[in-house]
Each structure stands twice: as structure tokens, then as C-alpha cells.
Amino acid sequence: MTSTVRGVIARGKGEPVEITSVVVPDPGPGEALVRIQACGVCHTDLHYREGGIGDDFPYLLGHEAAGVVEATGDGETRLAPGDFVILNWRAVCGQCRACRRGRPWYCFSTHNARQQMTLSDGTPLSPALGIGAFAEKTLVAAGQCTKVDPAVPPEVAGLLGCGVMAGLGAALNTAPVTRGDTVAVIGCGGVGDAAVLGARLAGAAAIIAVDIDPRKLEWAREFGATHVVNSRETDPVARIQQLTDGNGADVVIEAIGRPETYQQAFYARDLAGTVVLVGVPTPEMRLELPLLDFFGRGGALKSSWYGDCLPERDFPLLTGLYLQGRLPLDKFVSETIALEAVEDAFAKMARGEVLRSVVKL
Numbered sequence: 001m002t003s004t005v006r007g008v009i010a011r012g013k014g015e016p017v018e019i020t021s022v023v024v025p026d027p028g029p030g031e032a033l034v035r036i037q038a039c040g041v042c043h044t045d046l047h048y049r050e051g052g053i054g055d056d057f058p059y060l061l062g063h064e065a066a067g068v069v070e071a072t073g074d075g076e077t078r079l080a081p082g083d084f085v086i087l088n089w090r091a092v093c094g095q096c097r098a099c100r101r102g103r104p105w106y107c108f109s110t111h112n113a114r115q116q117m118t119l120s121d122g123t124p125l126s127p128a129l130g131i132g133a134f135a136e137k138t139l140v141a142a143g144q145c146t147k148v149d150p151a152v153p154p155e156v157a158g159l160l161g162c163g164v165m166a167g168l169g170a171a172l173n174t175a176p177v178t179r180g181d182t183v184a185v186i187g188c189g190g191v192g193d194a195a196v197l198g199a200r201l202a203g204a205a206a207i208i209a210v211d212i213d214p215r216k217l218e219w220a221r222e223f224g225a226t227h228v229v230n231s232r233e234t235d236p237v238a239r240i241q242q243l244t245d246g247n248g249a250d251v252v253i254e255a256i257g258r259p260e261t262y263q264q265a266f267y268a269r270d271l272a273g274t275v276v277l278v279g280v281p282t283p284e285m286r287l288e289l290p291l292l293d294f295f296g297r298g299g300a301l302k303s304s305w306y307g308d309c310l311p312e313r314d315f316p317l318l319t320g321l322y323l324q325g326r327l328p329l330d331k332f333v334s335e336t337i338a339l340e341a342v343e344d345a346f347a348k349m350a351r352g353e354v355l356r357s358v359v360k361l
């Protein structure tokens, strides 16, 4: 059996997205069919549309989602129809060398559904990040579903499925920021602002937000930035040093993915400080720096995949904090939109008008 639903696909590089019929197989063993309730529009969906991630068109876009399990494959014991879940794009295998060494957030063998979703003519679809949630229903691996409290609105819960988790986790898990640290965040979109929020949650002594868009800096203040720097007007390295007694920040989080902003992060940290790269660079980007500076400045240079999160640990924890009023995740939802408005939401993202547009189904 299959279901036929509406979904948003990217047919070719740079072509506007379109809504079409998507055929979704019933779940086999280890799979789950999920009725999507909300899915955020992430920069990565735009990367897919632009051919920046691969050439496996057509893509079924959307990967920052929450919904309700409709059916599970035979033998499923952990999930049941009716469960409210957040989808994740790193379902941990438990078997690979990272998992076996007790570091499952690095899992080198994450998995997705085995069966393929298709167009009506049978053309296989590539689901974005193995999810494909700009659709009424999607098929994922059961391990991609994490149950959370259904009291959380789906448009809020879904954001933990990608950008907000990546930013929070860059601060809380990868760095990790500890009480009293000085922190700078370069790039204050959805991911950077989540890093600001994570730094506040961890008890940072100062949080310096850097962006080139004054509107983004205003929002960063609302998430907990204690200082803001417009790097179009002010040298961010000098300013961050000035704000930290001339030393530089203990932790600098780069949430853009560009060599020049990485370089700013590298020099804006204190001796023995930590740089976390959570922004995703493109293949042609290069960085050239004196090797002596790597040695002489010491510390740690880290990358953050999905905020080094463990969905089963972090999603219930963070939704719990949200429900207690301690984590204003709803502030990331700039607007809720229909499936038809995804293309328009890409344009708003490019113009910097939103932190997150969220499709509500």
C-alpha cells in the first residue's frame, strides 16, 4: 500500500520549487510513516534547490519538522501510531566505531528509510537530509523519530529538528560554554541566535553578537546578547577584544560558514579559547593563515554537526525547558505559511526578513 500526498519538490538546479503529488510507501520494518504538522524553512533547503549539496534531483525538500506517527513497520516497539515526534536527520546506528566508543553524537553511519518515495510516474525522490517534510506525510527510519510532549506546538517543536538544535548544541554541547565564559557569535540568523540562547542558558558572562544586518542584531539582543557589533561598521575582532578586557572571547561560534568570518572567529578568541564552526562552507572555499598562529594561540578548533546533539536526550530536555518558560523557542517562528509559500519564504530568508518561516499543515 501507498499514500499519495502533496509535497514541495525541486526539479532542477535553480528552478523554483513546485507542489506535486508524492507517493509514499507504507512503512516496512524499521520505518515510520509520519503525518507532518509543521516544517521550518532552513537555509539548507535553499542549498539543495541551488544544487549546492548534490545533483540528485528531484529533491523532496523540508527537514525541520514535527508531526504525528501514522503507522510503523512490523516489529516496532519504541514508536506507536499517535505519537507526537520531532524528526531528526542523524539517526544513530549504535554499531559504528564512534557509537561503540561511546560517542554516538558523532555516529558515522546514520540511517534513513530504506524504501523510496516517488513521483506519480515512479521517479524516485531524494528527500532533503533523508527527511522530505514539506509534504503532508513522509517516510523515515523509526530512529529518526523522537517522541516529545504533545503540549509543544508543532511549529515550535519542529525547529529543534535542525537549525535551532544546531545553534543551541554548538554552544551547549560542542563548545561547550560553561558558566562565566565570554562568548561571541558571528552570524545571527536562526542558527546564530540559537547559539546566543544556548550561551545564555549555560550561564555565559558576556554574549557578543556580530552581524551585518541591524535587524538581526536587534533580535540577537532579545535572545540574550549582552553586546552587539555591526561588522559592516566596526572591526569585530578589535571590538570583541575591547569588550573582553583586551583578551578575546573564551568561545567564538561562527554561524555563517565563510573563510573571512572564520578568520574573525579565529582571532577574536582568547589564548587557549575555542572556535566552533557551525556554519556550512561550500567546496571551493579556502582558508590561509600562519601555522604559527595555530600553535601560538592554542586552544581548540571544533566543528559542530547538528550541534553534537543526541535527539533522544536533547529534544525532550529542550522541549521541557520550553514548556517551563525557560527557553523562548517560539521567538524563532517569524511566520507560519502554507506549503504553497515555500518559494516566497526562500526570498524572505535571502532578504533577511525572517528567522524562520514555518510551513503549517
Ligand SMILES: NC(=O)c1ccc[n+]([C@@H]2O[C@H](COP(=O)([O-])OP(=O)(O)OC[C@H]3O[C@@H](n4cnc5c(N)ncnc54)[C@H](O)[C@@H]3O)[C@@H](O)[C@H]2O)c1
Pocket (backbone or CB within 6 Å): 042, 043, 044, 162, 163, 166, 186, 187, 188, 189, 190, 191, 192, 210, 211, 212, 213, 216, 231, 255, 256, 257, 261, 277, 278, 279, 280, 281, 304, 305, 306, 307, 349, 352, 355
Ligand atoms: N552544522 C549544522 O549542523 C548546521 C545545521 C543547520 C544549518 N547550518 C548552517 O548554519 C548557517 C546559518 O544558517 P541560518 O539558517 O542561521 O542562516 P541565515 O541566512 O538565517 O543566517 C545567516 C546570518 O549571517 C549574517 N551574515 C552573512 N554574512 C555575514 C558576514 N560577512 N558577517 C557577519 N554576518 C553575516 C546574515 O546577516 C544572517 O543574519 C548556514 O551555513 C547553514 O547551512 C549548519
Ligand SMILES: [Zn+2]
Pocket (backbone or CB within 6 Å): 092, 093, 094, 095, 096, 097, 098, 099, 100, 104, 107, 108, 109, 110
Ligand atoms: Zn553509529
Ligand SMILES: [Zn+2]
Pocket (backbone or CB within 6 Å): 042, 043, 044, 045, 063, 064, 162, 163
Ligand atoms: Zn536545516
